Amino acid sequence: MTVLINLASLGKYCPTTCGVADYLFNYTPDSSQSDLYNKKSSSMYDDVLRFEGTIRSQEQQLLDLQNFVSSNERRMQDLKQLSRQLEQTCSVPCKDTVEIQPTTGLDCQDISNKGATVSGLYYVKPVMATDPFLVYCEIDNEGRGFTVLQRRRNGLLSFKQNWIQYKEGFGYLSPDDSTEFWLGLEKMHQLTAGASIPYVLRIELVDWQGIQRYADYNSFRIGAEADKYRLFYSYFKGGDAGDAFDGFDFGDDVSDKIYTSHNGMQFSTPDNDNDKYDGNCALQDGSGWWMNRCHAGHLNGRYYEGGKYTEKDAGEFAFDNGIIWVTWHDRWYSLKATTMKIIPVTRIDSTGGQQSGIKQFGGL
Numbered sequence: 307m308t309v310l311i312n313l314a315s316l317g318k319y320c321p322t323t324c325g326v327a328d329y330l331f332n333y334t335p336d337s338s339q340s341d342l343y344n345k346k347s348s349s350m351y352d353d354v355l356r357f358e359g360t361i362r363s364q365e366q367q368l369l370d371l372q373n374f375v376s377s378n379e380r381r382m383q384d385l386k387q388l389s390r391q392l393e394q395t396c397s398v399p400c401k402d403t404v405e406i407q408p409t410t411g412l413d414c415q416d417i418s419n420k421g422a423t424v425s426g427l428y429y430v431k432p433v434m435a436t437d438p439f440l441v442y443c444e445i446d447n448e449g450r451g452f453t454v455l456q457r458r459r460n461g462l463l464s465f466k467q468n469w470i471q472y473k474e475g476f477g478y479l480s481p482d483d484s485t486e487f488w489l490g491l492e493k494m495h496q497l498t499a500g501a502s503i504p505y506v507l508r509i510e511l512v513d514w515q516g517i518q519r520y521a522d523y524n525s526f527r528i529g530a531e532a533d534k535y536r537l538f539y540s541y542f543k544g545g546d547a548g549d550a551f552d553g554f555d556f557g558d559d560v561s562d563k564i565y566t567s568h569n570g571m572q573f574s575t576p577d578n579d580n581d582k583y584d585g586n587c588a589l590q591d592g593s594g595w596w597m598n599r600c601h602a603g604h605l606n607g608r609y610y611e612g613g614k615y616t617e618k619d620a621g622e623f624a625f626d627n628g629i630i631w632v633t634w635h636d637r638w639y640s641l642k643a644t645t646m647k648i649i650p651v652t653r654i655d656s657t658g659g660q661q662s663g664i665k666q667f668g669g670l
């Protein structure tokens with residue numbers, strides 16, 4: 307047998323063949339002892355077979371490892387591809403689908419006076435405001451610009467919110483006027499408290515039969531936060547929904563009407579009780595409102611699909627907590643849609659000899 311391999315180097319670096327190398331290196335044939343030689347030869351052959359088996363098994367392991375590496379490389383390629391796709395996606399700027407109209411002004415009437423003719427989202431900056439803010443302007447074909455303060459239309463937005471939310475506003479303003487929102491007490495204060503011409507608050511209501519009614523309040527104004535955004539108006543100007551803000555005689559108590567009136571009430575939320583009741587009206591009703599003890603008109607109440615609801619539906623406290631305007635529907639009937647919006651008193655009455663009423667319902 308001729309050994310042509312550098313045995314020393316094999317022994318050092320190849321774990322699969324070093325045993326063979328060592329074996330051959332140490333093997334010394336003895337021709338004088340042929341039996342012993344044959345035995346050793348046979349034994350050596352067995353060993354070679356065994357080593358070959360080991361080599362094959364380790365080759366298989368190598369193959370498996372190579373497959374594993376290939377598979378990982380493919381996954382790396384896939385991830386790189388995904389990464390490239392994401393980079394491309396991120397390099398395209400997001401398209402802002404919300405269209406904001408360019409005209410600005412003190413309020414929506416001011417914006418309409420400047421020539422804006424379409425309803426939509428505008429920036430206003432009332433005298434008292436340090437920064438402009440976004441509002442939905444309802445501009446009709448007579449050039450009247452209503453600034454919308456509150457919108458209920460489908461119950462998708464919860465009005466069970468705390469003081470900060472009621473102060474700052476919540477919900478979404480949409481250019482097509484399809485969403486619910488509360489503009490925020492601070493903005494309402496800034497709009498109304500510094501106005502040179504008093505505002506009329508127009509409340510628009512829709513019931514579950516689709517009937518629409520309204521109520522107008524003159525010289526509507528919201529006080530400062532230090533006065534808990536107190537509600538002021540001079541008088542009920544009119545409207546076929548009736549004057550629920552003046553309170554209502556429910557027949558429960560002789561003082562019902564006084565205790566459910568709203569003019570001069572501070573705003574209350576579940577976490578900020580400024581009502582005239584020993585308990586907490588806003589907490590019981592799960593809303594924010596100019597609570598007395600508690601209400602006859604309650605437009606931030608819980609949304610009840612279909613209108614009619616009961617004490618059982620009202621939850622833990624079992625009080626009337628729907629969207630209520632009792633001079634139209636009783637307190638166990640929750641309205642379908644509401645709007646609160648303001649316009650300078652000089653522009654509330656439509657020009658051109660048209661009757662006020664249904665025609666003036668802009669967004670509902």
Ligand SMILES: [Ca+2]
Binds near residue numbers: 579580581582584587
């Ligand atoms: Ca209280």
